[in-house]
Each structure stands twice: as C-alpha cells, then as structure tokens.
Amino acid sequence: MARGIVTFSSDRCKACGLCILFCPKQIMGFDKTSINILGYHPVGLIKPEDCNGCGICAMMCPDLVIEVGRE
Amino acid sequence: MQRVLMKGNEAIAEGAIRAGCRGFFGYPITPSSEIAEYMARKMPTIGGVFVQAESELAAINMVYGGAATGARVMTASSGPGISLKQEGISFLAEGELPCLIVDICRGGPGLGGIQPSQADYFQATRGGGHGDYYIIVLAPSSAQEMMDLTMLGFELADKHRTPVMLMAEGTLGNLIEPVLVRDEVTEFVDKPWAITGCLGRQPNIVNTLHMPVEQLQTRNQHLTEKYQAIRSQEIRSEEFLTEDADLILVAYGIMARIAKKAVMNARSLGIKTGLIRPITLWPYPYGVVNKIAQTCKAMVSIEISTTGQMIEDIKLATAGKVPIHYIGEIARTPNPEEITQQLLVIAAKEGLI
Numbered sequence: 212m213a214r215g216i217v218t219f220s221s222d223r224c225k226a227c228g229l230c231i232l233f234c235p236k237q238i239m240g241f242d243k244t245s246i247n248i249l250g251y252h253p254v255g256l257i258k259p260e261d262c263n264g265c266g267i268c269a270m271m272c273p274d275l276v277i278e279v280g281r282e
Numbered sequence: 283m284q285r286v287l288m289k290g291n292e293a294i295a296e297g298a299i300r301a302g303c304r305g306f307f308g309y310p311i312t313p314s315s316e317i318a319e320y321m322a323r324k325m326p327t328i329g330g331v332f333v334q335a336e337s338e339l340a341a342i343n344m345v346y347g348g349a350a351t352g353a354r355v356m357t358a359s360s361g362p363g364i365s366l367k368q369e370g371i372s373f374l375a376e377g378e379l380p381c382l383i384v385d386i387c388r389g390g391p392g393l394g395g396i397q398p399s400q401a402d403y404f405q406a407t408r409g410g411g412h413g414d415y416y417i418i419v420l421a422p423s424s425a426q427e428m429m430d431l432t433m434l435g436f437e438l439a440d441k442h443r444t445p446v447m448l449m450a451e452g453t454l455g456n457l458i459e460p461v462l463v464r465d466e467v468t469e470f471v472d473k474p475w476a477i478t479g480c481l482g483r484q485p486n487i488v489n490t491l492h493m494p495v496e497q498l499q500t501r502n503q504h505l506t507e508k509y510q511a512i513r514s515q516e517i518r519s520e521e522f523l524t525e526d527a528d529l530i531l532v533a534y535g536i537m538a539r540i541a542k543k544a545v546m547n548a549r550s551l552g553i554k555t556g557l558i559r560p561i562t563l564w565p566y567p568y569g570v571v572n573k574i575a576q577t578c579k580a581m582v583s584i585e586i587s588t589t590g591q592m593i594e595d596i597k598l599a600t601a602g603k604v605p606i607h608y609i610g611e612i613a614r615t616p617n618p619e620e621i622t623q624q625l626l627v628i629a630a631k632e633g634l635i
C-alpha cells in the first residue's frame with residue numbers, strides 16, 4: 212500500500228481543523244505543545260506511519276499548509 | 283461550544299440572535315442578503331420579529347422604533363443601502379438609541395458593483411449623516427469575528443446608548459469558515475429610558491428636536507462627552523510582529539489577514555515588517571499607530587479602495603513622523619504575493635533593503 216509523507220508549513224496554519232475532520236485515517240491532530248506565529252496550535256500527524264498518501268488533507272486546507280508526497 | 287461551518291453573513295445573524303436581538307428590519311441587497319434570509323427563517327421560530335421593509339428608509343426608522351422600546355434590534359445592508367439609512371442613523375445617534383447596523387460593503391460610488399470593497403470607511407467613521415456625531419464601528423476579519431463582534435456590538439450599543447456599526451467586506455460576508463458558536467447572552471443592562479408604557483411613572487420621551495439654543499448646546503455637549511468616554515474605553519486593535527519592524531502595514535478586515543501573510547513573506551525576504559490591525563475603526567487606535575510610528579521607518583496603508591480612506595487616519599495618528607505609502611484597488615482583493623511584490627518596491631524606496 213502507498214505510504215504518504217506529509218509536510219506542513221506550520222506557520223500558516225489557522226487551526227480550523229478541516230484537515231483533521233476529513234482525514235480518512237483519522238491520524239491528524241493539533242500539536243498542543245507548540246504555538247505558531249499566528250497564535251494557534253498548528254496541525255500535525257499523530258500516527259505518521261498510518262498515512263496512505265491520499266492527499267485529502269492537502270485538498271481541504273484553505274491556507275495551503277499541507278503538502279503530501281507518496282513513497 | 284459547538285464548532286460549525288458558517289458563512290460570515292450567517293455568523294452575524296446567529297450571533298445577533300444569541301446576543302438577544304429579537305427584531306430585524308431590512309431590505310435585501312447583495313452582498314448582505316444572507317443576513318436577512320437567515321433572520322426571516324429564524325425570527326418567527328424564536329418569538330422575534332422579521333420585517334422586510336418597503337425601503338431602506340423604512341427599515342432604519344423601524345430600528346429607531348424598536349430600539350426606543352429597549353429591545354435589541356438591528357438592520358443590515360450594503361453601501362448604497364447604508365447611504366439611504368444615514369438620515370436615520372443620525373436620528374438614532376441623537377436619540378441615543380442602541381442598535382446594530384451591519385454594512386457588508388460593495389464597491390461604489392453610486393450603485394457601483396457587488397465586488398468587495400472597503401470604500402465605505404469615510405461614511406462609517408465620520409458619522410455619515412448630518413450633525414455632530416460618531417458611531418462605534420467594528421471591523422471583523424473572520425467568520426468567527428463576524429459572530430463575536432456582532433455580540434460585542436450589541437453590548438457596546440447598550441453600554442454607551444449608541445448605534446454601533448459592523449463593517450465588513452462582501453468577501454467576508456460570503457466566506458465560509460468554521461465558527462465556534464458562542465453561548466446565548468442572558469444578562470442585559472437596564473434601560474430605564476425606554477418607552478415601555480408609563481403606567482405608574484413619568485412618561486419617557488425619545489426626541490431629536492431641540493429648538494432652544496441652550497437645549498441644543500447641552501445635548502451636543504452631552505454627546506461629545508460620551509464620545510470621549512467611548513474613545514478612552516473602547517479602542518481595540520491587534521499588533522503582529524511590530525516590535526522590531528521597520529515597515530509597518532496597517533490594514534483591517536479581510537485585508538488584514540492577507541497583509542499578515544505578506545508580512546510573513548516579506549520577513550522571509552529579509553524586510554522587517556509588521557502589521558497593525560484596527561478592530562475599532564471608530565474610535566480609531568491613534569495611540570497605537572502613533573506609538574509604533576516612533577520606532578518604525580515607514581508605514582503602508584492597504585485598503586480595498588482606490589482613493590485611500592483609512593490612510594487619512596494614519597496620517598493624523600503619525601503627524602508626519604514617518605512616510606506613509608498606499609496600496610489599494612477596488613473590486614478585487616490582492617493576494618499576499620502581489621502585496622509582497624509591492625512591499626519590496628516600497629522597501630527599496632525607503633532604503634530598507
């Protein structure tokens with residue numbers, strides 16, 4: 212099965228949560244340990260090994276925070 | 283608190299209902315119409331009143347009547363409709379009637395077009411109608427703030443007995459974003475001045491005609507003192523990376539969000555940039571702009587307007603301390619990259635790169 216590599220431009224994240232809601236693998240979450248330049252807890256992957264590289268999160272993000280590559 | 287996807291205009295309407303607004307009087311106009319639509323659907327189910335008036339003039343005078351009874355009431359329109367309402371707003375200011383007036387701006391002058399605009403800045407912040415008066419003007423920059431500032435607007439209106447305007451671009455009115463739906467307001471201030479039927483007390487009168495010289499002077503003096511109190515208590519603004527900045531952008535509403543991205547872009551290119559976002563357009567954050575003018579090297583007003591309107595307030599605030607540049611156009615909203623390009627030109631002119 213394809214594996215995805217997700218990278219975030221975290222400073223652009225406004226923590227709207229759309230990517231979290233739409234990830235079919237339910238592996239995204241807010242990183243409560245960091246605060247970005249806009250003042251939000253940015254999104255990160257909780258279980259990166261489960262990502263299938265579908266790219267839905269990147270399509271959902273209104274602020275172009277997410278890039279998905281496939282292995 | 284529930285998190286739901288909402289259009290900016292719907293967030294205003296739902297925020298108003300949650301703030302206890304039970305009277306909406308309006309006349310539809312793009313790009314504000316969703317507010318009226320939402321109210322038409324909701325008001326009858328919660329014991330409220332929705333009236334589609336025969337004109338903007340009728341609508342604003344219904345607001346006058348509703349507010350005089352002490353109820354939380356509102357109207358919503360866009361540029362040309364707000365112009366028609368100005369006479370009524372002047373009367374509301376003099377009658378000291380708390381209410382919310384929403385302006386979802388489109389381009390003008392005249393009928394203009396339905397594209398986004400910030401060119402109603404002058405009519406919003408300079409009173410707008412006849413006579414010596416101001417109204418509080420709030421400028422949200424997200425769907426969330428459409429709800430939050432609507433609720434704040436009703437609170438400030440009651441607190442200071444004044445009409446409050448919420449001014450946003452058509453873009454924001456039609457933008458769909460997640461919104462944390464706020465709790466219903468349950469505590470309201472007393473309105474002993476309201477016209478509620480005078481059984482057992484002296485009648486209350488709401489009147490704006492003061493023929494005797496002294497009466498008119500006293501009234502205007504009273505209003506002037508009230509505006510001074512509002513200036514000292516209610517100024518709101520946001521600062522973003524201003525501490526070490528050489529180049530300061532000033533922008534409000536949706537433009538401030540775009541400018542924020544441009545600030546980040548410009549910083550990655552080595553220009554120390556920052557942003558001031560006025561949240562109250564009146565009272566304007568003169569103090570904040572003045573303070574930052576002491577440490578930065580130049581300022582840029584970014585507006586969705588061709589002539590530039592807020593730039594005059596920046597000039598008043600800075601009193602010639604730093605050069606002020608302008609970036610603006612009407613009917614389309616520039617993207618962060620376009621603004622960054624223009625910032626590079628300005629930075630080069632000012633010797634910042």
Ligand code: SF4
Pocket residue numbers: 215217233234235236237238239261262263264265266267268269279
């Ligand atoms: S690429 Fe698909 S599986 Fe991976 S994080 Fe994004 S939405 Fe989830």
Ligand code: SF4
Pocket residue numbers: 223224225226227228229230231253254271272273274275276277
């Ligand atoms: S959709 Fe984009 S902006 Fe929204 S939380 Fe996800 S990464 Fe952040």
